Amino acid sequence: MRRRGTRGTGPRLNQWKGERASQVADQRQQARREKFFARARRALRVGRWILGIAAVVGGLTFAAREMGPVLQEWLEIRSVEVEGIHHVTKPEVVELLALKPGMGLHQVSTSFLAERVRVHAWIKDATVERRLPHLLHVTVLERTPAAIIRTGADHWLSDESGHLLSKLGREDDPTLPLLVGVESKYLLGGESRVRNTVQSGIVLARLIAATVDGRIEVDLANPLNVAAFADGVRFQFGSDALVDQWERFQKVKPSLKAVAFDGRKREGSEIDLRYDNRVIVRERG
Numbered sequence: 001m002r003r004r005g006t007r008g009t010g011p012r013l014n015q016w017k018g019e020r021a022s023q024v025a026d027q028r029q030q031a032r033r034e035k036f037f038a039r040a041r042r043a044l045r046v047g048r049w050i051l052g053i054a055a056v057v058g059g060l061t062f063a064a065r066e067m068g069p070v071l072q073e074w075l076e077i078r079s080v081e082v083e084g085i086h087h088v089t090k091p092e093v094v095e096l097l098a099l100k101p102g103m104g105l106h107q108v109s110t111s112f113l114a115e116r117v118r119v120h121a122w123i124k125d126a127t128v129e130r131r132l133p134h135l136l137h138v139t140v141l142e143r144t145p146a147a148i149i150r151t152g153a154d155h156w157l158s159d160e161s162g163h164l165l166s167k168l169g170r171e172d173d174p175t176l177p178l179l180v181g182v183e184s185k186y187l188l189g190g191e192s193r194v195r196n197t198v199q200s201g202i203v204l205a206r207l208i209a210a211t212v213d214g215r216i217e218v219d220l221a222n223p224l225n226v227a228a229f230a231d232g233v234r235f236q237f238g239s240d241a242l243v244d245q246w247e248r249f250q251k252v253k254p255s256l257k258a259v260a261f262d263g264r265k266r267e268g269s270e271i272d273l274r275y276d277n278r279v280i281v282r283e284r285g
Contacts, residue, residue, distance in 0.1 A: 031218075035080060046158040075104040078134040085140050088122050093138055096120060097128075113138075121165055136150035147177050147202045151184035160202050162195030164188070174215055181221030195222055204242045208235065211250070225274065238274035245273040252279045 073097060077099060084091045096116050099108070110128040114227050117126035117138060125141040146160040148168070155168040158179075164187070168250045172178075188196045204226065205216040215233035226242065228235040237245050256279075272280040 014284060066118065072102070072104050074133055075106050077103055077105060077226060078133060079106070079134050079137065080136045081131075082138045082140060084142065086142055088120060088140065088142060092120065093117060093140065097136075097138070099136075105134075105136065108136070121163070124159075145173075145176060147179050147189065147198070147205065148173055149179045149182055149198065151182060154184070156187070158198060158202075160199065162198035162202075164190075176204065177209065177216040177218065179205075179218050179220055181219045200242055201226070204237070204246070207243065209245045211253070231271065234270040236270065236272045236274055240276075248277075249273055249279055 056190065073087040080090075080094050080097065080099075082093045089152065089222065096119060097113055108128075108130075110130065112128045113128040113136075117123055117128070117140065122142050123140055124143045129135050129137045129141045143159040143161075143163060143165055145157050146167060147158050149156045149158050149164075153170060155172050157165040157168055158174070159165060159175075179198060182194060182198065185223065187198075200223075201220050202219040205218050205228070208216050208228055208230050212230040217229040219229075223238075224239040228239040229235070235249075270282040272278075272282065
């Protein structure tokens with residue numbers, strides 16, 4: 001007797017027969033159709049968005065090409081207005097802007113133009129504005145002359161920060177304090193150390209000018225022993241804070257009889273402030 005072969009074991013297949021099987025098949029087919037149509041609707045929506053974006057871009061490109069010459073004419077820069085200039089001239093500012101003929105307001109960068117204007121030695125800050133339809137407005141903040149710096153036979157005009165404004169040559173301006181003793185190569189090189197020294201000299205000159213008449217001259221050759229000359233009186237300052245030393249002199253000034261600062265007995269006087277808590281007065285000659 002032959003033995004029948006046994007079926008391999010495995011998961012049971014749920015198979016429906018008859019009317020039940022037909023319903024299951026219809027449901028599966030319906031699910032596949034709904035899934036297909038959902039994908040088609042999504043693809044259609046994406047296609048509409050792509051076509052819409054392409055249409056907008058095309059329309060803008062066409063409008064820009066057609067309206068470009070008209071827009072250029074509407075916004076063409078035809079005049080430049082400059083505000084706040086005293087030492088700088090309008091042609092100098094216009095030259096720094098370097099605008100091309102026919103350039104429109106929409107074609108310029110105001111921040112970039114402002115940087116161009118700030119290159120000028122006299123200009124501390126600048127802003128540029130567009131003013132429709134054809135005006136470019138420039139507002140300038142100029143540097144203020146604060147001192148004359150003498151190096152050799154040349155005189156330089158400087159602001160309070162030690163920034164050189166212009167070379168005066170042998171000309172001078174007696175209405176401004178005079179700073180001497182600064183080496184020209186370091187001054188022209190713009191070294192921060194030299195600029196700080198110049199700033200200190202200008203502050204000191206202003207302090208003395210508030211008390212003493214006449215032009216103030218400050219010798220900065222030795223930062224550890226700054227000397228100032230005012231109306232025949234020589235002041236010597238040490239390496240400490242110059243303002244503190246001058247305030248010490250102001251406290252004892254009313255009691256000084258040798259130097260009265262009233263037009264008498266000034267020539268040859270020297271006031272030494274280099275020592276702590278001391279004000280030494282010397283009479284020379």
